[in-house]
Amino acid sequence: MRATDSAGLGRGRALAFVAPALVLIGIFLVFPALWSIYIGLTDYALTGPSSVNPRLVGTGNITGALSDPLFGNSLWLTLLFVFGSALIGQNVLGFTLAWSLRGARRGLRRLVEGLVLLAWILPSTVVAYLWVAVLDRDGGTLNALLNTPGTAWLVQYPMASLIVFNLWRGTAFSMLLYSSALNVVPPSQLETARMVGAGRFSTLKDVVFPHIRGHVLTNTLLISLWTANDFTPFLLTSGGPDHRSETLPVFIYQQALGSGALGYASAISLLLLLVNLVIALVYLRLLRRRG
Amino acid sequence: MRLRPMLSLLVVVPLLAAGCVGKPAEQNTGQNADAKEFTLVIGANALAGGKNANTAKWTAEYVIPKFVEAQKAKGVNATVRFEGNGADDKDYKTKVALDAKTGGGADVLEIDGIWLGEFAQAGQAKPLADLVGQDKVDAWDGWSKIPEAVAALGDFDGRRYGVPVGTDGRVLYFNKKLFAQAGLPADWQPRSWEDVLQAGRKLTAVAGIVPIQLNAGTAMTEATTMQGVLPLLAGTGKPVYDNGKWQGATQNVKDVLGLYQKVYSGGLGDPLLQQEAKGRDKSFAQFADNKIGILLESDYFWRSVINPANGVARMTDRDTAVGWAKVPAQRAGSGVGGQDFVSMSGGSVRVVNPNTKYPRQAWELLQFMNSFDATRARVADTPQITVRSDVNDEVLKGDPMLTYVAKEVLPITRYRPGLAQYTQVSAALQQATADVVAGKSPDDAAAAYQQAVVKAVGEAGVAGN
Numbered sequence: 225m226r227a228t229d230s231a232g233l234g235r236g237r238a239l240a241f242v243a244p245a246l247v248l249i250g251i252f253l254v255f256p257a258l259w260s261i262y263i264g265l266t267d268y269a270l271t272g273p274s275s276v277n278p279r280l281v282g283t284g285n286i287t288g289a290l291s292d293p294l295f296g297n298s299l300w301l302t303l304l305f306v307f308g309s310a311l312i313g314q315n316v317l318g319f320t321l322a323w324s325l326r327g328a329r330r331g332l333r334r335l336v337e338g339l340v341l342l343a344w345i346l347p348s349t350v351v352a353y354l355w356v357a358v359l360d361r362d363g364g365t366l367n368a369l370l371n372t373p374g375t376a377w378l379v380q381y382p383m384a385s386l387i388v389f390n391l392w393r394g395t396a397f398s399m400l401l402y403s404s405a406l407n408v409v410p411p412s413q414l415e416t417a418r419m420v421g422a423g424r425f426s427t428l429k430d431v432v433f434p435h436i437r438g439h440v441l442t443n444t445l446l447i448s449l450w451t452a453n454d455f456t457p458f459l460l461t462s463g464g465p466d467h468r469s470e471t472l473p474v475f476i477y478q479q480a481l482g483s484g485a486l487g488y489a490s491a492i493s494l495l496l497l498l499v500n501l502v503i504a505l506v507y508l509r510l511l512r513r514r515g
Numbered sequence: 516m517r518l519r520p521m522l523s524l525l526v527v528v529p530l531l532a533a534g535c536v537g538k539p540a541e542q543n544t545g546q547n548a549d550a551k552e553f554t555l556v557i558g559a560n561a562l563a564g565g566k567n568a569n570t571a572k573w574t575a576e577y578v579i580p581k582f583v584e585a586q587k588a589k590g591v592n593a594t595v596r597f598e599g600n601g602a603d604d605k606d607y608k609t610k611v612a613l614d615a616k617t618g619g620g621a622d623v624l625e626i627d628g629i630w631l632g633e634f635a636q637a638g639q640a641k642p643l644a645d646l647v648g649q650d651k652v653d654a655w656d657g658w659s660k661i662p663e664a665v666a667a668l669g670d671f672d673g674r675r676y677g678v679p680v681g682t683d684g685r686v687l688y689f690n691k692k693l694f695a696q697a698g699l700p701a702d703w704q705p706r707s708w709e710d711v712l713q714a715g716r717k718l719t720a721v722a723g724i725v726p727i728q729l730n731a732g733t734a735m736t737e738a739t740t741m742q743g744v745l746p747l748l749a750g751t752g753k754p755v756y757d758n759g760k761w762q763g764a765t766q767n768v769k770d771v772l773g774l775y776q777k778v779y780s781g782g783l784g785d786p787l788l789q790q791e792a793k794g795r796d797k798s799f800a801q802f803a804d805n806k807i808g809i810l811l812e813s814d815y816f817w818r819s820v821i822n823p824a825n826g827v828a829r830m831t832d833r834d835t836a837v838g839w840a841k842v843p844a845q846r847a848g849s850g851v852g853g854q855d856f857v858s859m860s861g862g863s864v865r866v867v868n869p870n871t872k873y874p875r876q877a878w879e880l881l882q883f884m885n886s887f888d889a890t891r892a893r894v895a896d897t898p899q900i901t902v903r904s905d906v907n908d909e910v911l912k913g914d915p916m917l918t919y920v921a922k923e924v925l926p927i928t929r930y931r932p933g934l935a936q937y938t939q940v941s942a943a944l945q946q947a948t949a950d951v952v953a954g955k956s957p958d959d960a961a962a963a964y965q966q967a968v969v970k971a972v973g974e975a976g977v978a979g980n
Contacts, residue, residue, distance in 0.1 A: 270612045271633035272935045361787070362797075379790050464734055465790030466949050481609045483942070484633075 264491035270484030278487065285491030295492065297467055298475035299499075302452055304383060305471050309390035310451040315444060317391060318398020322406055323428075337399070344396035352459035355389055382461050382469035389460060390451060398443055405439035406432070438511065445507040449500055472496045544648040546874055552592040553873045555880055558611070558621025562601035568825055570625075571599050573893045582883050595880070605736050615639035615870065622871040623881050625680060628668045628864045629737070632935040635671045641869040642674040647878040655882050660903045669864045671933055677866035678885050681901045683813040684924035685746050685858045686839045687711070693808045694838070696721045704840045706847050706855065708750070708774055711809065715783040718808040725785045726808045728798050729778050731948035732789035739948055740941040741859055741931075742811050747771040749857040749929055750844035756932040760978040761940050764958075764965035770845060772947060772957035779952045786952045796827075803828040811842060813861075814920045818897050825897065839916060841924065851929060858928040862902075900925070939971035 233241070264285055268278035289295040321340065325333045343351070358365045361376035377385050409432050417427045433440070455473045457463070463470035463478055470478065476496065480489030547553065557574055561567035579595045586593035598621050600607050608630055614620030616639065626634065634640035643652045652675065658666065661679070668679040691701045697717045705711045711727070718726035730743040748755055751767040762768055778784040788794045788801075799820045801807050810816070821830035821837065830836065842857050844850030850857045865884065867877045883889060890906045893899075898914040900921055901907055911917045931937060943964050950960035968977050 269637075270609065270616070271630070271637045271639060273636040275616070275637040275639075361791070376787050376791060378792075379787050462734075462792050464792055466733065466953055481613075482605065484609075484612065 260490045260493055263487055264494050266487045267485075268487040268490075270481070270486055272484070274487075275484075281487070285488050286495070288488065289492050289495060294467055294470070294475065295495075298470045298472050301383060301469065302471045302499075305387060305390070305454075305457070306448050306451045308387040310394065310447040311444060313387065313391040314395050314398045314447050314451075315440070317395045318443075319402045321395065321399045322402035325403070326406060337403075340396045340399055343392050344394065348456045348459060351393065352456060355460060359385060378461050379465050382465065386457050386460060386469055386471075390454065390456075393456070394447060394451070398447060401439060401443045402436070405436040409435045441507055441511045445504060445511075448503055448507075452500060452503065453496070472499075544646060544651075544874060547872055548875045550873060550876070551590070552594075553876050554594040554596070555623065555871075555873060555877055556596045556598050556621040557623050557880070557884075558598045558600070559625035560600045560602060560604065560607040561625075562599040565601040566827070567819065569819070569893070569897050571597065577892045578880075578884055578889060581889070582880055585883070593876070603736070612637070612639060615868065618870050620868045620870055622868050622873065622877040623865055623884070624868055625863050625865050627737075628679065628862050629931050629933070629937060631669070631671050631676055631864060631866075632933050633938060634866075635674075635676060636935050638869065640676050640866045642676055643867065643878065644674070646867050646869060646871075646874045651875065651878060657882060657885050657887075657903070660887070660905050662902075662904060665862075665902050668862050668930070669866075677864040678881060679902045680863040680865055681899055682860050682862040682925070683815055683900060684860055684920040684928050685742060685811060685813050685842055686920065686924060687842055688802070688810045688812055688816060689714075689838045689840065690802070690805055690808055690836060691838045692805060692836050693718060693721055693724060697808070701838060703838060705843045707843050708747075708845050710843060712774075712777055712781075712783065715778070715809065719782065721808070724806050724808060725788075725801065726783045727778050728788070728802070728807045728810045729775065729784060730789070730795065730798075730811070731775055731779065731784075731945075731952045732794070733942070733945045733949050734790060734792055735795045736945065737941060738795050739945045741861060742813065743775075744771055744944045744948060745859045745929075745931065746811065746842050746857055747774060747845075749851045749859060750842065750849065752844075752849050752851055752853075754851055754929055754932075755940065755944070756934070756937075757978070759976075761936070761968055761972055761976055763968055763977040763979045764961035765978060768947070768964065769957050769961045772951050772960050775948050775951045776957055780954070789949070789952050799828040803830040805836070814900065814917055817916045818899055818914075822897060839919065841927075854927055856927055858924045860925070860928040860930055936972045936976070940968055943967035943971065 229235075229238075231238070265280055265282060266278040267274045267281050267284075269275045321336065325336060328336075356378070359377040361367070361374060361379070364377070366377060367373055367375055413431050414427065417431045422430070452471075453473055454471075455477070457469055457471055458474045458477060461469040463474040472492070473496070476489045476492050479485045479492065557578070559567070559570055559574065561570035561574070563571040563575065565571075574597045579597065582595055583593050600610065602610070604627060608627070611620060611624060611626060612634070615634070615637075626640070631640060635642075657678075665679055665682055666675075668682065669675055669677040687705070689699075689703060694701060694703060694714075697714075697720050699714055699717055703714065705714065715726035718724065730739045732739060745755060748762070748767055748771055751770050753762065753765070753767045755762055779786045779789070788797055791797060798807065798810065799816070802810050803821050803826075812820075817833075817837075817839075818826075820826045820828050821833050823829050823831050823833050844855055844857055847855050865881055867874060867881060871877045885902070887903065887905055890901050890903050891910065894901055894906065894910050898910045898917050900911065900917060907921060911921055946967065947960045947964035950963060951957055955963075965977070965979065
């Protein structure tokens with residue numbers, strides 16, 4: 225490595241400066257990651273004989289997961305969750321809100337933004353409690369509003385409920401990001417588009433989108449990853465009924481702490497990490513192609 | 516060139532780690548035996564004003580002050596705290612296991628007897644003799660007051676791990692008011708499954724109620740197994756674990772699942788409730804609200820749930836409105852041991868945490884909690900079947916329901932096999948009922964169950980048809 229030592233520290237001192245950060249990263253990030261990879265290679269359990277004498281099972285957990293219908297089920301549900309609530313839901317709703325609020329009166333804009341933000345900043349437990357109350361079968365608010373007594377939303381439509389919930393919960397981020405992104409679109413170009421009689425769709429496609437392409441990709445990447453790793457569904461349905469809303473993070477929790485299969489759960493965490501990496505790589509490629 | 520140190524780190528760290536997973540701890544029975552000052556923590560899934568409020572109240576108001584006082588008389592300065600929990604049993608189990616794993620946890624713990632096998636195999640519970648010495652264990656005079664069959668709840672693999680808290684029995688509760696409306700007798704006693712279904716069909720005449728609540732599904736966890744599958748299986752003549760083998764997709768299992776189908780596809784039960792996350796709590800509330808006709812539950816339901824004084828779903832007219840009957844076998848005489856009626860029993864066990872710094876003092880506290888006076892104080896307000904026959908003789912007199920369980924149900928009851936594999940088999944049974952409630956046929960559900968059990972315990976441990 226050649227010296228481009230602009231700070232004039234010298235290698236030794238530079239190392240000394242980054243050492244504390246590296247140590248922290250090592251202890252809290254690298255070590256636990258390696259540790260969980262190792263546990264994923266064993267049949268380590270919370271209780272029972274293999275909690276004292278775990279056996280190395282190699283890739284047995286991974287192959288076990290790939291042939292486990294419950295794993296396939298939760299992978300599918302995770303994709304559904306990400307696609308429905310983040311990729312399409314939050315993206316479109318966030319953009320629509322940001323776009324239609326551009327020209328709105330200041331007071332109205334603040335009010336809508338405030339309400340959307342509120343859904344985002346409330347603690348998960350509080351929000352989950354409110355939603356359980358709203359969706360409850362007996363005396364839930366939604367049933368009273370829609371006049372559909374006896375509908376157990378979280379039991380009969382668990383995944384749809386979760387997708388709507390996450391849409392409500394996470395749209396604020398997309399809305400904020402798109403609000404500021406739309407500021408980079410030069411008003412003169414929008415004006416020109418209007419002058420030449422471009423329709424709303426072609427204005428969005430040919431004038432607005434090229435400017436905010438990077439923002440769209442960044443936003444989609446972030447909300448996809450957050451949604452894929454979101455644990456809040458657990459607070460609403462605990463993965464039930466009958467595994468019908470068991471996304472991967474919930475599945476991992478149920479395996480690790482519900483069934484005590486720590487080794488198996490660690491191996492699946494690794495698979496989730498790989499899924500995340502794949503998602504991230506796809507976006508990064510798309511992002512790079514822009515330049 | 517940067518890669519090589521990184522790679523070697525990747526290899527070395529897991530190797531080092533490999534030595535650390537699942538280390539067994541050393542034990543010293545005489546550790547701190549003569550301490551003049553000690554601190555102990557009592558843990559249970561009980562909380563003042565919430566779950567098992569009685570236990571919490573008794574611990575805080577009787578056990579702790581009296582024990583501290585008794586120690587003071589010996590010149591020892593004791594501090595005892597109560598660590599309450601109010602969680603689902605499964606979550607409580609996870610918590611206790613994690614505590615034990617990380618070297619912590621309360622010194623004297625109350626756990627469900629059926630977890631004992633797993634905890635013991637993991638070293639999270641240890642035989643009393645290993646913790647405090649065989650002589651100290653044998654020296655307790657309380658053993659002579661506990662019937663051997665009941666004390667065995669605290670045993671695993673022939674060794675004694677703790678002192679059971681009490682035991683229970685399963686019956687069919689029914690709402691006499693709803694029965695009267697449906698033209699059913701107040702002294703109802705079904706003699707076969709068909710009798711129960713018949714009563715359920717009559718109850719459909721009463722609007723707005725659920726005729727039969729038979730716990731099913733995975734959300735109810737062990738309540739599905741203990742208040743559903745196992746008593747029914749016992750009624751088919753074969754317990755879940757028989758002759759060294761677990762039942763797979765046998766005719767017995769199919770019959771039980773068939774009954775579930777009759778209840779939940781026949782409009783006699785509420786299939787949605789079985790899938791709700793808080794379904795069991797809801798069933799309690801509904802029964803107390805006169806919305807359920809027949810419910811299979813243990814005596815816990817009588818004393819802690821619908822108890823008008825301190826239950827979680829109080830029923831002010833419990834004593835007049837609620838009837839009970841023995842759980843019938845499939846047909847007269849078809850139950851285990853040729854019995855006409857069946858029951859299953861379980862119970863909690865108090866153990867000494869192997870991580871305790873004061874094993875002798877913890878054992879002393881455990882003996883104190885199971886002394887005649889302490890046991891009587893625990894059940895004085897709310898009678899309960901304790902492990903001590905001398906206390907039972909005195910306190911059960913006033914409660915017809917508990918007397919009935921002690922006299923009529925306990926003699927015909929069965930216990931779950933104390934094996935670590937049980938939890939997995941139980942989970943598979945819960946799944947099978949969930950499948951049937953969701954609409955699968957009993958045969959399909961039994962086939963899937965067979966697969967799950969084979970996966971859990973191996974082909975050799977399962978009896979097929």
